[in-house]
Amino acid sequence: MIKTISLAHGSGGLASTELIDQIFMRAFDNSFLQAHEDQAKIKLTELTQLGDRMAFSTDSYVIDPIFFPGGDIGKLAVCGTVNDLAVGGAIPLYLSCGFILEEGLPICTLQEIADSMAKTAKEAGITIVTGDTKVVPNGAVDKIFINTAGIGAIPTQINWGMAHIKEGDKIIVSGTLGDHGATILNIREKLGLIGALSSDCAPLYSLIHHLHTIDGVRAIRDATRGGVNAVLHEFMQGSGYGMKIIESELPLQSTVRGLCELLGLDPLNFANEGKVVIVVSPECELQVLQSLHxxxxxxxxxxxxxxxxxxxxxxxxxYGIERLLDLPHNEPLPRIC
Amino acid sequence: MIKTISLAHGSGGLASTELIDQIFMRAFDNSFLQAHEDQAKIKLTELTQLGDRMAFSTDSYVIDPIFFPGGDIGKLAVCGTVNDLAVGGAIPLYLSCGFILEEGLPICTLQEIADSMAKTAKEAGITIVTGDTKVVPNGAVDKIFINTAGIGAIPTQINWGMAHIKEGDKIIVSGTLGDHGATILNIREKLGLIGALSSDCAPLYSLIHHLHTIDGVRAIRDATRGGVNAVLHEFMQGSGYGMKIIESELPLQSTVRGLCELLGLDPLNFANEGKVVIVVSPECELQVLQSLHxxxxxxxxxxxxxxxxxxxxxxxxxYGIERLLDLPHNEPLPRIC
Structure with missing residues (x-):
C-alpha cells in the first residue's frame, strides 16, 4: 500500500511533527532547522561581510506536470528563486519554503521532491532555513504547490538595474531559448517529441557570479514566464529605451525551432528556467560573452x-525586415512554472 | 458582469502587468515595488541599526472560508508571519507575498483581500516589498492561497528561545484561548452561534515589543494550529522540561467554553491567531503581566x-486532579489558517 498525505499531516499535531522530521528535516538538515523555532535567526554579519545590501525575492511554483524531463517542481522552486536573487547581483544565501499538499499525495512523491530541492539547494549554495507545510482536502489543490522566498547579499561594487540601461548597449542571452516551455508543451499537449526535449531548469548563480567583476553590466533578468519577449518589454519599461533584436542571432535548439514552426508559436514567448538576458555596455560585450562561454x-x-x-x-x-514584437496578452500555456 | 481572474492574469503578459498595477501596486505602493525588479534590494544598515541578527519566517495560508468574522485570508497572511517574527524577538520589517489564484476568482474579491493586507501591514509596521502571482485553471486550487515570508531585525540584547526555559519558570498566555478556531468551526459546521464569535487575528508586535526591555523572558510562541497544547509540547521538546497548567486559570470566552462543552472539544487544541504563550522567570512574571495588561x-x-x-x-x-495532555494526532478542522 502506498502511504499518502492525510489532513493530519498538516494539522500541527503529532502527524505533522513526524512528517517534518521524516521528510524535510532529513532532506534539508541544518542548524537553523534543528532549532525548531518559528523563525530562522541569522547573524547579520553573515550578510554584511559579503555586501552592503540584501536581495529578497519570492515565487510560487504550480507547474503541471510536477515531474518533467530535466527537472521537477522541487528543483524548479529552488532554481527559480535562486535565479531571481542572482540576477539582482546577489549571492544567494537563505531560502524559505512553504508546501501546500493535497490530501492523498503519495509520501514517496513528496520525498522525491524534497530530495530534489535539497540536491539543487546544495548545488546552488543556498540553505533552506525555515518552512511551512499545509495540507488541504482532496480537490482543493492539484497535488503540490511550493513557494520559496530567498535572501542574498549584494556585494558593494554591484549596482545592476534596468535604470542603468543606455542607448547602444548590447543585449546578450546566455543560451538556447524556449527549452523549458517547449518541453512542458510537448508533454502536456502529447506532441510526441520523445527524448528530444529537456527543460533547461538550473541554478544560475555559478554562471552569473563571474560577471560581478566586469564593469559595464547594466541589468540581468531570467527569462521565465513570458520568455525573452517579456524581459525585453520590462527592460523597455524600466529604461525608457527600445530593444532591437536580430532573428538570425537567436540561439535555438533545432527541436524547439521545429516545434515552434509546426505550431506557429514564437520561441521568444516561451518560458526558460535556466537562461538570462543581459544588457551590457558595448565595451564589455566581448568580455561578458567570453566569461559566459x-x-x-x-x-x-x-x-x-x-x-x-x-x-x-x-x-x-x-530578410532584414523589422517588425514590432508586441507583448502578448497572455501565454498559451498555463502552469508553466 | 463581475470581472474575474483569467489564466492570462498569471501568464507574464500584458494582463499580468495590468493586474499587478491595478491591484497590488495600488494597495501596497512603495519604492521597493516601484523598482519593478525581480527582487527587492534592501540596505543592510536598515537592519544593522536595529539589531545584530535577522529573523526569517514563512507561512502559507489556505483558510476556508476566505472571509470570516474578525478577518480574512489577507489579514491572516500578514498577521501570521508578523507574529512568527515578533515571537522570535524581531522587529518585523519586510514581507514578501505570493498569490495563487483560481481562474474565475472575482477581481473585487482579490481587491478586498489586497486592501486588507495593506491595512494590516501598515498597522503592523511591515512593508510588502516583493511578490508573485500565479493563476491556475478552475479546480486546481480553491479560490486563493497566499504565502508570505517575513524579515525582521532582532535587537542585540534579545535572546529568546526554548533552550533558555528553566524549571520553575511561569507560563503566561496573552488572552482568551481558542477564539479563532471556535469562530471557523462555528461557520464551517454551521453551528449557528451568530454574532457571538470573532477571530482574534491580530498583529502582535505592538504587544510583544514592550517585553523587549524585561529581563527574564525565556521564550514566546504564538498558539496557532494545534493551539496552546501544541506550543506546550514544543516547549517541552525544546527545553527538556515539563509544562504543568491549571484548568481554572485558563482565560476563556463563555461562548468558546460553551461551544467546547457542547461538542466535547478542548479549547487548548483550538487555533488562535492573536495570542502568544510566554515562558518567563518567576522574578519577572508580575512585570510581564502588567506590561501585557x-x-x-x-x-x-x-x-x-x-x-x-x-x-x-x-x-x-x-478538582485538583492532574491529567496528561497528549498532543493529538491531528486537529479536527482542516484549513484553519
Whole structure:
C-alpha cells in the first residue's frame, strides 16, 4: 500500500511533527532547522561581510506536470528563486519554503521532491532555513504547490538595474531559448517529441557570479514566464529605451525551432528556467560573452541585439525586415512554472 | 458582469502587468515595488541599526472560508508571519507575498483581500516589498492561497528561545484561548452561534515589543494550529522540561467554553491567531503581566502554570486532579489558517 498525505499531516499535531522530521528535516538538515523555532535567526554579519545590501525575492511554483524531463517542481522552486536573487547581483544565501499538499499525495512523491530541492539547494549554495507545510482536502489543490522566498547579499561594487540601461548597449542571452516551455508543451499537449526535449531548469548563480567583476553590466533578468519577449518589454519599461533584436542571432535548439514552426508559436514567448538576458555596455560585450562561454550553462551565449532610442521592441527578420514584437496578452500555456 | 481572474492574469503578459498595477501596486505602493525588479534590494544598515541578527519566517495560508468574522485570508497572511517574527524577538520589517489564484476568482474579491493586507501591514509596521502571482485553471486550487515570508531585525540584547526555559519558570498566555478556531468551526459546521464569535487575528508586535526591555523572558510562541497544547509540547521538546497548567486559570470566552462543552472539544487544541504563550522567570512574571495588561491585545493575559522537572504536559483539573495532555494526532478542522 502506498502511504499518502492525510489532513493530519498538516494539522500541527503529532502527524505533522513526524512528517517534518521524516521528510524535510532529513532532506534539508541544518542548524537553523534543528532549532525548531518559528523563525530562522541569522547573524547579520553573515550578510554584511559579503555586501552592503540584501536581495529578497519570492515565487510560487504550480507547474503541471510536477515531474518533467530535466527537472521537477522541487528543483524548479529552488532554481527559480535562486535565479531571481542572482540576477539582482546577489549571492544567494537563505531560502524559505512553504508546501501546500493535497490530501492523498503519495509520501514517496513528496520525498522525491524534497530530495530534489535539497540536491539543487546544495548545488546552488543556498540553505533552506525555515518552512511551512499545509495540507488541504482532496480537490482543493492539484497535488503540490511550493513557494520559496530567498535572501542574498549584494556585494558593494554591484549596482545592476534596468535604470542603468543606455542607448547602444548590447543585449546578450546566455543560451538556447524556449527549452523549458517547449518541453512542458510537448508533454502536456502529447506532441510526441520523445527524448528530444529537456527543460533547461538550473541554478544560475555559478554562471552569473563571474560577471560581478566586469564593469559595464547594466541589468540581468531570467527569462521565465513570458520568455525573452517579456524581459525585453520590462527592460523597455524600466529604461525608457527600445530593444532591437536580430532573428538570425537567436540561439535555438533545432527541436524547439521545429516545434515552434509546426505550431506557429514564437520561441521568444516561451518560458526558460535556466537562461538570462543581459544588457551590457558595448565595451564589455566581448568580455561578458567570453566569461559566459567558459561555463557549461553559458556555452551557447550570444549577442542578439541592442538598445535603441525608439521606445519599442522589434525583431529584425531573416530578410532584414523589422517588425514590432508586441507583448502578448497572455501565454498559451498555463502552469508553466 | 463581475470581472474575474483569467489564466492570462498569471501568464507574464500584458494582463499580468495590468493586474499587478491595478491591484497590488495600488494597495501596497512603495519604492521597493516601484523598482519593478525581480527582487527587492534592501540596505543592510536598515537592519544593522536595529539589531545584530535577522529573523526569517514563512507561512502559507489556505483558510476556508476566505472571509470570516474578525478577518480574512489577507489579514491572516500578514498577521501570521508578523507574529512568527515578533515571537522570535524581531522587529518585523519586510514581507514578501505570493498569490495563487483560481481562474474565475472575482477581481473585487482579490481587491478586498489586497486592501486588507495593506491595512494590516501598515498597522503592523511591515512593508510588502516583493511578490508573485500565479493563476491556475478552475479546480486546481480553491479560490486563493497566499504565502508570505517575513524579515525582521532582532535587537542585540534579545535572546529568546526554548533552550533558555528553566524549571520553575511561569507560563503566561496573552488572552482568551481558542477564539479563532471556535469562530471557523462555528461557520464551517454551521453551528449557528451568530454574532457571538470573532477571530482574534491580530498583529502582535505592538504587544510583544514592550517585553523587549524585561529581563527574564525565556521564550514566546504564538498558539496557532494545534493551539496552546501544541506550543506546550514544543516547549517541552525544546527545553527538556515539563509544562504543568491549571484548568481554572485558563482565560476563556463563555461562548468558546460553551461551544467546547457542547461538542466535547478542548479549547487548548483550538487555533488562535492573536495570542502568544510566554515562558518567563518567576522574578519577572508580575512585570510581564502588567506590561501585557496595559495593551488592548493583552488585557486578558494570565499566568496559567509553570515549568516542572517531569518531562510531560499536564493539566490540573478543576478538582485538583492532574491529567496528561497528549498532543493529538491531528486537529479536527482542516484549513484553519
Amino acid at each position: 567558459r561555463h557549461p550553462l553559458g556555452i551557447n551565449a550570444k549577442s542578439i541585439g541592442e538598445v535603441v532610442t525608439k521606445r519599442n521592441v522589434t525583431l529584425q527578420g531573416l | 496595559r495593551h488592548p491585545l493583552g488585557i486578558n493575559a494570565k499566568s496559567i502554570g509553570e515549568v516542572v522537572t517531569k518531562r510531560n504536559v499536564t493539566l490540573q483539573g478543576l
